[in-house]
Amino acid sequence: MASTTTPPQPTGxxxxxxxxxxxxxxxxxIGRVVEDVKEQYTILHVANVATNMDISSSSAIEEVQAAVEENxxxxxxxxxxxxxxxxxxIIAIAKGVIPGLKTFSLPQGLQVDKGPDAVVxxxxxxxxxxLG
Structure with a gap:
């Protein structure tokens, strides 16, 4: 009798x-990443913080903090x-809300230097x- 194995379920x-x-x-x-890794991981892109370029400003800090608190x-x-x-x-602000938060920073200039495929x-x- 042949055994049937259930394929592994994605984590998340x-x-x-x-x-x-x-x-x-x-x-x-992120949509491309989610689609490409859906067999391994279930990732829900719940928000993007489109803060101004001055991350030290109080409004930018509040925006990051509020998004983490809310989502x-x-x-x-x-x-x-x-x-x-x-x-x-940005990470320090986010971890001030959720200390165990997993974070990932793309290398500065990756999108400009190598394009969206390199980012994905x-x-x-x-x-x-x-995530492992």
């Missing part, structure tokens, strides 16, 4: 917030437009260590 769902001043691009790129994400991504210092500030591939390559 993981609620994701992105911090990107280009929200349409963030939705498109209670499992994961937060910072886009490649942010410097390492800005990404660090970079995220997919790093998901196992982030």
């Amino acid at each position: 769902p993981y609620k994701l917030i992105t911090v990107n001043t280009a929200p349409d691009r963030a939705r498109r790129l 209670q994400p499992d994961v937060l991504f910072t886009a490649s437009m942010w410097t390492p210092e800005e990404s660090g500030r 591939e970079y995220i997919k390559e790093n998901l196992p260590s982030l």
Whole structure:
């Protein structure tokens, strides 16, 4: 008698917030990632914080903090437009709300230097260590 095995179920769902001043691009790129990894992970892109470029401003800090408080994400991504210092500030704000939050920062300039395909591939390559 042949044994039947059930294919492994994707892990998750993981609620994701992105911090990107280009929200349409963030939705498109994350949509591609979600589709490409749906066999392994269930990722729900629950919000994008399209804060102004001055992450040290009180309004930007409040925007990140409010989005994390409201959506209670499992994961937060910072886009490649942010410097390492800005990404660090965003992550510190988010972890002030949810200390165990998983975070991921795209290398500064990745989108501009190598395009959207490189961003999608970079995220997919790093998901196992982030979500595993």
